[in-house]
Amino acid sequence: MxxxxxxxxxxxxxxxxxxxxxxxxxxxxxxxxxxxxxxxxxxxxxxxxxxxxxxxxxxxxxxxxxxxxxxxxxxxxxxxxxxxxxxxxxxxxxxxxxxxxxxxxxxxxxxxxxxxxxxxxxxxxxxxxxxxxxxxxxxxxxxxxxxxxxxxxxxxxxxxxxxxxxxxxxxxxxxxxxxxxxxxxxxxxxxxxxxxxxxxxxxxxxxxxxxxxxxxxxxxxxxxxxxxxxxxxxxxxxxxxxxxxxxxTARALAASALDVARAGAPLGTDFVVRMAGATALAAVVAGFGVAAVAAYGIGTKAMYFASMAFYAVRQAATIHSARSAPESGRRIGAAVIGVGASVGAVAAVVYAGAAPWIMAAFTGRAEVVSVGVVFLRWLALYLVPMSVVISVSGALAAGRGGNRLPAVTAVGTAVLVLLAHGLAGPFGLPGVWAAMVGSAALQCAALLVLMRVSAGRRP
Known part of the structure; x- marks a missing residue:
């Protein structure tokens, strides 16, 4: 094993x-x-x-x-x-x-x-x-x-x-x-x-x-x-x-296109829903002023270097899972979780430790740097579960669990927006960052259960 x-x-x-x-x-x-x-x-x-x-x-x-x-x-x-x-x-x-x-x-x-x-x-x-x-x-x-x-x-x-x-x-x-x-x-x-x-x-x-x-x-x-x-x-x-x-024939072409749409819909829908969630979260952050918006914008741009690694593991997991025998599902799942968690852990250490330097590379405004450093350090708690979420979604997309992936993402995004609104009042911006962590943890737990149930199956 x-x-x-x-x-x-x-x-x-x-x-x-x-x-x-x-x-x-x-x-x-x-x-x-x-x-x-x-x-x-x-x-x-x-x-x-x-x-x-x-x-x-x-x-x-x-x-x-x-x-x-x-x-x-x-x-x-x-x-x-x-x-x-x-x-x-x-x-x-x-x-x-x-x-x-x-x-x-x-x-x-x-x-x-x-x-x-x-x-x-x-x-x-x-x-x-x-x-x-x-x-x-x-x-x-x-x-x-x-x-x-x-x-x-x-x-x-x-x-x-x-x-x-x-x-x-x-x-x-x-x-x-x-x-x-x-x-x-x-x-x-x-x-x-x-x-x-x-x-x-x-x-x-x-x-x-x-x-x-x-x-x-x-x-x-x-x-x-x-x-x-x-x-x-x-x-x-x-x-x-x-x-x-x-x-x-037009009918054969339409049937082939529909097959492709079914296979690609989980990952495409997942991406669109996550983009919508990020936009909704930006609206919440906007309520705290220009400095908060600037810090959030810089932090999310800086996070691309980590999130692109997560999506790279996701694509690799999709390709490898689809090209492998169904009985290898559990072993592939364990491998994907291990790689995803490792990449997320490295990213968490880098962003938490280098937060002041990352912000200083983008702006010299003290109020923006102050908010941004706190945001990047909260990301250390967010990146590990989110890396596992994105990585595991790739393996699920190649199997029977893929059709449930959009539902998990939609629920997780809804929880993110609701928590952000609910926690922003009493806790301020840290409440918004905590909402990100809570949503990522919830999605991670749901997808790990889904991976265990659906490992080894093909759509």
Whole structure:
């Protein structure tokens, strides 16, 4: 049992660290834009910050298609089954992309107006969104390509593509913003161009292998060990993504898309509900003044470095669980809990110990630093159970327990908001931070029970 669990831990860690780098690269892309635009003044900075936050919000929608595609490709042993997963994921992603891009272009004016009055900030936000919203089609396309690679056990190729996009953005931002004088529009063009270039490279990799005569037994091989997953994944991509039947009925395509939606809904819904909870909590914190809002904003941004690690373990747990035999469920569950708790414990020590330095890196205002240090130290109690929650949700999403995951998240988020309102009055901001800890602990306990009940089952 111990040796087998250790093997699963190693497999999860090997899958997770490239995902962590990839996820951080996505966060850094927004930071790069804001950092370069910051020299233009407060209005452009606020406009770009708003646009990048809106992008993170809609990511939860395409996550349904991406996560579902990854789960089904990983779980299905035949090339035909994987082809169906890719067909369904592509169809679902196309619908989501059309809705998001169309809606974003139609309502970008009212959305910008919700945050900015008439003036430079609103004008800059509209200019950035006019380019970044259509560019979401490229972002979502790359996300879906990454999902195929991940389903085949390759998390390193998406990592390399994300790092390549950031390298291009880092070069293009100053060139377009200042060299060509495009301002915030230059930042948007740089981001879209960097992502489009990596999407094109991914397409070249796939076409290169399609043009070669590969043995069918290689293209349809069973999942390989993690050590050789990258090479085998590239060989398998043509089989699952391009060798599609010439005639596909609308009914068959809709059925495949529905399968993907069912598989991805738990993780997509979980993400959206958590984002809504964070927004509701920000509204509670706003009642304590500008310094509290600033400290909460800085703390949550700083927490990205930990939360991205949690979500990396979650993706690794989903991939590894779906690719493993059902009878390995309990051992995988133990491995996921161990990895998640370890990552959370390290994060807790770092944030508690380095709280003053973290806040000082963002602001010199004493009142903001004071509130922020207390918040980050409360996070030490929050991060361990939340790391386990997010990590375990990945293993559950690949099994029968996944359909109960959104309910647990919704109840936990409702408890968070209610506790925050209830404790804020008598205890002030510490009551709000305590609500975060209580909600995380409740969700952790619920998911551990759910993991024990559902281990080893497949949907």
């Amino acid at each position: 111990g040796v087998a669990t250790a093997g699963h831990r190693r497999a999860i860690v090997a899958l997770a660290w490239p995902v962590y780098v990839e996820l951080l690269a996505g966060v850094v892309a927004g930071i790069i834009d804001v950092a370069w635009v910051a020299h233009l003044g407060p209005a452009p900075t606020a406009a770009v910050a708003l646009a990048t936050n809106l992008e993170n919000l809609v990511l939860g929608l395409v996550l349904i298609a991406g996560a579902g595609t990854t789960v089904l490709i990983a779980a299905r042993p035949t090339a035909e089954g994987r082809r169906e997963a890719v067909r369904g994921g592509a169809a679902l992603s196309a619908v989501i992309t059309a809705a998001v891009v169309g809606g974003g272009l139609a309502f970008r004016g009212p959305v910008a107006g919700m945050f900015f009055g008439p003036g430079d900030a609103r004008r800059d936000a509209l200019g950035y969104l006019a380019i970044s919203v259509p560019g979401l089609a490229v972002y979502f396309g790359q996300f879906m390509v990454d999902s195929v690679f991940k389903g085949l056990g390759d998390t390193r190729t998406p990592m390399r593509l994300a790092m390549g996009a950031n390298a291009l953005i880092l070069v293009l931002d100053p060139t377009l913003i200042y060299g060509l004088g495009l301002g915030v529009r230059g930042a948007a063009i740089a981001t879209v161009t960097g992502r489009a270039a990596m999407l094109a490279i991914a397409g070249v990799v796939v076409r290169r292998w399609v043009g070669q005569d590969r043995p069918a037994e290689i293209l349809t091989a069973a999942p390989a060990p993690v050590a050789s997953a990258s090479a085998v994944a590239v060989l398998q991509v043509p089989a699952v993504a391009t060798a599609l039947p010439r005639r596909i």
